[in-house]
Amino acid sequence: MEDESRWSATSGAAVEVLPRSGGKAWCDGTLGVARGFVIEVAMRGECPLAPGDDVILAGGPTGTRMAALARFKEMKGKVAVFKRMSPWRPVDTRSFTRFPVELRAVVVGEHEDSPRHGRTLDISRGGLAVLIDDGSLESESLEVALGNPDTPYIPCRVVDQRTVAEGTILHLAFTEMGATEQRCIDALVDELSAALELAAAS
Numbered sequence: 001m002e003d004e005s006r007w008s009a010t011s012g013a014a015v016e017v018l019p020r021s022g023g024k025a026w027c028d029g030t031l032g033v034a035r036g037f038v039i040e041v042a043m044r045g046e047c048p049l050a051p052g053d054d055v056i057l058a059g060g061p062t063g064t065r066m067a068a069l070a071r072f073k074e075m076k077g078k079v080a081v082f083k084r085m086s087p088w089r090p091v092d093t094r095s096f097t098r099f100p101v102e103l104r105a106v107v108v109g110e111h112e113d114s115p116r117h118g119r120t121l122d123i124s125r126g127g128l129a130v131l132i133d134d135g136s137l138e139s140e141s142l143e144v145a146l147g148n149p150d151t152p153y154i155p156c157r158v159v160d161q162r163t164v165a166e167g168t169i170l171h172l173a174f175t176e177m178g179a180t181e182q183r184c185i186d187a188l189v190d191e192l193s194a195a196l197e198l199a200a201a202s
Contacts (some may be wrong), residue, residue, distance in 0.1 A: 003183050006084045007059050007060030007061070007065070007066050008066075009031060009034045009039075009059065009066070009068075009088055010031065010034065011031055011032060011033070011034065012030055012031065013030065013031045013059050014028065014029075014030055014031075014059055015028065015029060015030065015031050015041055015057050015058065015059040016028045016050070016058050016059070017029075017041070017047060017055050017056075017057060017059070017080070018055060018056040018057075018058055018067075019055065019056070020054045020055055020056055021068065022123060023156055025032060025058075026047055026048060026049070027043055027044070027045060027046065027047035027048075028043075028044055029041040029042045029043040029044050029080070030042050030044075031059075036084075037074070037083050037084045038081070038082075038083065038084070039068075039070060039081075039082040039083075039084050040076075040079050040080070040081050040082070040084065040185050041057070041079065041080045042078060043078050043079070043080050047080060049072040049080065050072070051072060051073060051074060052071065052072065053071070053072045054068070054069065054070070054071050054072075054085070054094065055069075055070055055071075055072060055081065055082070056068070056069060056070070056091075057084075058091060061160045061162050061171070064090070064162075065090070065091055066088045066090060066091065067088065067089065067091035068084050068085070068086050068087065068088045068089070069084075069086040070082035070083060070084050070085055071083040071085055082103045088134060095126055097193075098122040098123070098124045098129075098195065099122060099123055099124065099189065099192035099196065100121065100122050101121075101122060101123055101188075101192055102119050102121070102147075103119060103120045103146050103147045104118075104119060104146070104147060105117070105118050105119055105120050105130045105132075105144055105145070105146055106144065106145040107108060107130060107132060107137070107142055107143075107170070108142055108143045108144075108145075108153065109137045109138065109139030109141075109142045110139040110140070110141040110142060111138050111139045112137065112138070112139055112142075114136070116132045116134055117132070117133075118130050118131050118132035118133060119131055119169070120146065121169065123185075123188065123189065123192070124189065125174075126173060126174060126202070127156065127159065127171070127172050127173040127174050127188070127190050128144070128156075128172055128174075129169055129170065129171050129172070130144065130169070130170045130172060131164075131166060131167055131168070131169050131170075132167050132168050132170065133166060133167035133168075134167065135167075136161055136163070136168050137158060137168075137170065138156070138162065140147070140157055140158050141147065141155070141156075141157055141158075141175070142155075142156055142157075142158065143155055143156065144156055144172065146184075146188070151184055152178075152180050152181050152184055152190065153177045153181075154174060154177065154181050154184070154185065155174070155176065155181070156172035156173060156174055156175060156177055156178060157172065157173050158170060158171070159172060159173050173185050
């Protein structure tokens with residue numbers, strides 16, 4: 001797999017259209033024209049935009065995304081035309097605050113013969129990033145156990161994976177969890193958040 005960390009706003013690149021306040025994408029498509037202040041996006045479906053709406057255009061793998069503020073101008077058939085309002089900059093468009101943390105992780109893929117071992121890079125209430133050192137995964141659904149063998153396995157789906165020098169980084173979103181799994185994640189995030197507040201206050 002290629003390292004996709006160097007995303008650029010070029011023709012054919014996948015891009016999402018998000019509310020300016022952030023959150024879940026309204027729609028997505030592929031870049032066509034992206035010269036100067038004019039950006040055209042070939043939409044994959046309906047997009048609930050009106051002329052003058054300000055949006056975020058974002059592309060690239062989770063955790064290393066690039067984004068620009070833009071203003072929707074018009075639709076030309078299935079092509080949305082935007083005026084770019086800012087330079088393309090690195091941005092994190094995830095919905096939850098991420099906390100850097102290094103924990104042992106065991107990853108069990110739905111279609112994998114054996115578990116993969118690695119370590120977490122960060123975690124939030126919505127998901128986590130895990131570095132494994134033995135190649136990419138074929139499974140889109142998997143379970144992850146964190147820290148010690150007594151912790152429950154957390155159900156996840158793969159949002160993105162990319163190759164780096166140390167191995168493969170998996171960006172995972174939590175799926176439907178039971179009460180035990182939810183308490184495990186909530187307790188870990190609360191502990192990390194409290195530690196960060198304590199460090200900031202000292």
